[in-house]
Amino acid sequence: MKFGIMINEGPYTHQASDTAYHFTKAALEKGHEIFRVFFYHDGVNNSTRLTTPPQDDRHIVNRWSALAEKYKLDMVVCVAAAQRRGIADADEAKRNGKDADNLAPTFRISGLGQLIEAGIQSDRLVVFGD
């Protein structure tokens, strides 16, 4: 089956990002397809490569990146939500006159149309949030 995953909560907040990760991993291990993971609202904070948790804690951002690399996941960050929260890739940083970018590898910045498409193309859209 084809799944779309939507994440509306930041990392290390409550539990939504963790639950979404474990759900996505379990679905992939069962042979399902993940059409797209879409990060929206505070969920965009899951995509900054500057995240530095204590060494004995899980690294939520790197964990997503590793899963994306292994299964070639399409992980999309909402551009408007990202700009509000200071998440930028090199292009966005340049376009907005910023001196740095912080989007982690395996994530890409795009628009809400990607969420709509995920809703249409997937058999199930599962939403995780606060």
Place this chain on the structure above:
Amino acid sequence: MLLHIVNKSPFINNSLESCLRAAKKNSGVLFIEDGVYGALDNTAITPQVKKAMKDKKFFVLASDLKARGVSDGVIKGIEVVDYGGFVDLTTQYDVVESWL
């Protein structure tokens, strides 16, 4: 049929009560995260859940019960599932709705 996912404790907000009010016969309700408190026996919300269990199926995520030390307190008749079971449920029901 619809699978409702509840991730908040019934003692924090009214998402479980709203869910129970809206859920139709034969639909499913899955408790995850702090929502697992809604699956426990002998609480203030237990009678409402037991009543809803007469025509709806209830499930609860094992790891979230364990993390809160309440694995032994689940209402009899609620099915305990792991993440694989969570995935299976989302395929068995036609639509998945998270009560955020």
